Amino acid sequence: MIGSPLRLLLRNARLVDPATGLDQPGSLLVEDGRIAALGPAIDATGGAAGEGVRTIDCAGHVLAPGLVDIRVQAREPGDEHLETVASASAAAAAGGITTFCCLPNTEPPIDDVALVDFVSRRGSTIGLVRVHPYAALTKGLKGEALAEIGLMAEAGAVAFTDGVRPVADPRMMRRALAYARNFDALVVQRPEDPSLARGGAMNEGELAARLGLPGIPVEAEVIMLERDIRLAALTGARYHASLVSCAKSVEVVRRAKDAGLAVTCDTTPAYFGLNEVAVSNYRTYAKLSPPLRTEADRLAVLAAVKDGTIDCVVSDHAPFDHDSKRLPFAQASFGGVGLETLLALLLEQVHNGALTLMQALAPVTERPARLMRLPVGRLAQGAPADLVEIDLGRAWKIDNKRFVSKGRNTPFDNKPVQGKVVRALVGGRVVFQG
Amino acid sequence: MPAEPIFRLPTRHLLGIEGLAPPHVDAILDLSETYVETSRRAEKKASGLRGRTVINLFFENSTRTRTSFELAGKRLGGDVINMSVEASSVKKGETLIDTALTLTAMNPDVLIVRHPDSGAVKLLSEKVRASVINAGDGQHEHPTQALLDALTIRRRKGRLSGLVVAICGDILHSRVARSNILLLQVMGAVVRVVAPTTLLPAGIERWGVEVFHDMRRGLDGADIVMMLRLQRERMDGGYVPSPREFFHFYGLDRDKLARAKPDALIMHPGPMNRGVEIDSIVADDLDRSVIQEQVEMGVAVRMAVLDLLTRNLQGNEPPGGVPAGSGR
Numbered sequence: 201m202i203g204s205p206l207r208l209l210l211r212n213a214r215l216v217d218p219a220t221g222l223d224q225p226g227s228l229l230v231e232d233g234r235i236a237a238l239g240p241a242i243d244a245t246g247g248a249a250g251e252g253v254r255t256i257d258c259a260g261h262v263l264a265p266g267l268v269d270i271r272v273q274a275r276e277p278g279d280e281h282l283e284t285v286a287s288a289s290a291a292a293a294a295g296g297i298t299t300f301c302c303l304p305n306t307e308p309p310i311d312d313v314a315l316v317d318f319v320s321r322r323g324s325t326i327g328l329v330r331v332h333p334y335a336a337l338t339k340g341l342k343g344e345a346l347a348e349i350g351l352m353a354e355a356g357a358v359a360f361t362d363g364v365r366p367v368a369d370p371r372m373m374r375r376a377l378a379y380a381r382n383f384d385a386l387v388v389q390r391p392e393d394p395s396l397a398r399g400g401a402m403n404e405g406e407l408a409a410r411l412g413l414p415g416i417p418v419e420a421e422v423i424m425l426e427r428d429i430r431l432a433a434l435t436g437a438r439y440h441a442s443l444v445s446c447a448k449s450v451e452v453v454r455r456a457k458d459a460g461l462a463v464t465c466d467t468t469p470a471y472f473g474l475n476e477v478a479v480s481n482y483r484t485y486a487k488l489s490p491p492l493r494t495e496a497d498r499l500a501v502l503a504a505v506k507d508g509t510i511d512c513v514v515s516d517h518a519p520f521d522h523d524s525k526r527l528p529f530a531q532a533s534f535g536g537v538g539l540e541t542l543l544a545l546l547l548e549q550v551h552n553g554a555l556t557l558m559q560a561l562a563p564v565t566e567r568p569a570r571l572m573r574l575p576v577g578r579l580a581q582g583a584p585a586d587l588v589e590i591d592l593g594r595a596w597k598i599d600n601k602r603f604v605s606k607g608r609n610t611p612f613d614n615k616p617v618q619g620k621v622v623r624a625l626v627g628g629r630v631v632f633q634g
Numbered sequence: 635m636p637a638e639p640i641f642r643l644p645t646r647h648l649l650g651i652e653g654l655a656p657p658h659v660d661a662i663l664d665l666s667e668t669y670v671e672t673s674r675r676a677e678k679k680a681s682g683l684r685g686r687t688v689i690n691l692f693f694e695n696s697t698r699t700r701t702s703f704e705l706a707g708k709r710l711g712g713d714v715i716n717m718s719v720e721a722s723s724v725k726k727g728e729t730l731i732d733t734a735l736t737l738t739a740m741n742p743d744v745l746i747v748r749h750p751d752s753g754a755v756k757l758l759s760e761k762v763r764a765s766v767i768n769a770g771d772g773q774h775e776h777p778t779q780a781l782l783d784a785l786t787i788r789r790r791k792g793r794l795s796g797l798v799v800a801i802c803g804d805i806l807h808s809r810v811a812r813s814n815i816l817l818l819q820v821m822g823a824v825v826r827v828v829a830p831t832t833l834l835p836a837g838i839e840r841w842g843v844e845v846f847h848d849m850r851r852g853l854d855g856a857d858i859v860m861m862l863r864l865q866r867e868r869m870d871g872g873y874v875p876s877p878r879e880f881f882h883f884y885g886l887d888r889d890k891l892a893r894a895k896p897d898a899l900i901m902h903p904g905p906m907n908r909g910v911e912i913d914s915i916v917a918d919d920l921d922r923s924v925i926q927e928q929v930e931m932g933v934a935v936r937m938a939v940l941d942l943l944t945r946n947l948q949g950n951e952p953p954g955g956v957p958a959g960s961g962r
Binding site for chain 1: 830831832847870871872873875878879882883
């Protein structure tokens with residue numbers, strides 16, 4: 201889809217690939233949009249250099265697989281004033297994300313073959329980054345009737361989820377998992393029992409009580425997660441829990457994995473970078489779903505990213521306009537943008553010493569690619585040349601006024617961070633240059 | 635005239651395939667063959683049921699099965715009465731057992747019973763003096779359908795043993811599937827079931843069948859492709875997302891059928907949903923489809939079953955009485 205006939209040599213790079221554990225200086229040669237060769241010897245032999253080869257000097261920066269972000273709301277069709285596939289693609293490229301999967305929470309929802317096809321085509325027409333649509337698990341995301349999972353899988357839906365709406369009815373969830381198993385399709389759910397969470401605005405606990413805000417208990421998340429895992433075990437389906445936010449959920453996922461179930465999960469940097477204190481002063485930009493939890497939860501989530509219990513880290517990009525956030529806390533929308541901050545917030549943990557570079561990059565490269573069965577996310581000969589060049593040392597400040605995304609609603613505005621995307625390539629073509 | 639009794643059924647009732655052994659099945663099918671001939675004559679009458687009263691007692695709508703039994707009873711010279719109980723006493727609050735006792739007082743010889751609840755026909759059989767034939771109970775059994783399918787296959791293929799039979803579609807709700815699986819297995823056929831996971835009962839892998847979710851693979855090398863009816867209300871997202879998705883993955887079309895043996899037979903218990911579980915081109919393919927033949931075999935098999943069961947009734951006892959294992 202996105203290719204370049206040119207040969208391109210990226211030299212003087214620090215090649216980092218979590219898929220193989222590679223971390224060494226060297227060069228990478230791109231031919232016809234794919235990785236033709238990589239390693240320390242490419243420069244020395246000069247075999248690659250010559251006529252028709254363009255050269256980029258990476259100045260010793262990290263050259264890693266482009267990021268794969270499996271939780272993005274692109275808002276198209278229906279809410280193009282908030283974001284479009286085009287603006288999300290540009291924001292993704294700026295964030296070093298070369299592949300993203302977008303949720304079906306659009307208007308109309310992506311619950312039909314034609315809409316799956318529409319979003320895929322929008323992605324390739326724009327031609328910046330690779331865009332893979334999720335499709336609805338249930339018709340109209342209503343949680344009442346199975347969507348056409350088989351037909352939409354054939355049309356290119358990457359996995360199935362009702363997105364921000366969990367499937368509440370256990371009987372429906374069981375059927376959906378059983379039916380998805382027919383096609384070996386992945387079912388993604390953000391677990392939160394709607395009945396327990398109803399009316400809540402932030403994490404239930406002492407702080408919520410002091411602020412006088414209605415709380416959402418961690419049990420809302422844990423109960424549905426446990427239920428789903430039992431149903432996944434019953435049906436043999438592949439199940440992925442999105443946005444694990446607390447210590448108890450981490451424990452539940454860890455047990456499921458120990459039992460050998462096909463269960464995976466993700467989180468977003470907010471849950472290992474912030475805790476519920478961020479919503480003090482009624483800061484609606486830190487109003488997320490699930491809500492930011494306690495410091496103990498934050499540390500548990502961070503440890504789970506480190507040990508791999510949490511498989512993937514996602515941006516959970518949820519663009520809103522100011523009107524949705526400049527409201528009394530309880531009335532404001534849940535969610536924040538994240539495409540342009542995902543990498544920097546992971547690298548923050550590297551600079552802190554909490555994660556190694558490999559531990560930070562694996563959950564945004566090879567693991568999500570493997571989960572979604574996409575041929576990207578690794579530096580391998582023959583793989584698509586989807587790459588990100590990162591200046592690990594460069595300091596900058598997150599400034600929502602400079603976002604490429606139409607969304608400005610980040611809980612991390614004005615945060616100083618370290619590590620910036622220098623360049624992003626998709627299929628060997630430079631799609632972002634910082 | 636039918637041949638002299640070659641075998642006697644071990645029970646007074648035919649409640650299911652479960653409990654029948656290969657000799658019983660062979661005996662029923664052998665006798666059925668003679669009734670196929672009878673039914674093809676201009677003079678279709680036989681006399682095995684002369685003087686007998688047969689009641690078609692249907693607690694659930696049916697045209698095909700009821701008509702088939704009615705014809706079978708009449709061709710054997712019996713008096714056949716149809717009772718559609720849906721429209722009568724049950725509506726007035728009479729229980730199943732009350733109905734049974736009332737009917738017994740009228741001294742029928744055979745009750746042919748269809749009921750929407752699994753096990754209801756057995757319950758009724760315990761309360762009546764007549765022979766009871768299960769014409770379909772809930773999602774449990776429909777033995778005469780399995781027998782007519784077996785007769786159709788045996789006539790075309792010469793045997794049942796060793797054949798690969800793929801039963802496709804709504805296995806979960808199908809009494810036809812259950813009876814067929816039991817009968818085909820006891821007769822030595824290899825049975826496969828092909829269905830989406832949502833239309834398979836839990837634990838089916840322990841029935842000794844091969845389970846397939848991919849129809850193409852399930853039909854690979856099959857001798858018989860047996861389609862089941864999928865009710866419309868099960869295609870609106872509860873079990874299957876839509877008729878078009880079902881047809882795409884589980885509808886029998888030429889492309890999928892090409893995976894079966896070149897001389898594979900296509901069967902369907904009817905009524906068909908064309909364009910949902912079966913493509914018209916395939917259903918109407920005279921070289922492959924035996925769907926009409928199944929209907930013809932239905933009458934013959936039901937004549938044989940009526941004949942054999944009434945031989946066990948009082949007044950028809952052979953010298954030496956009823957064989958051991960009788961259901962009396």
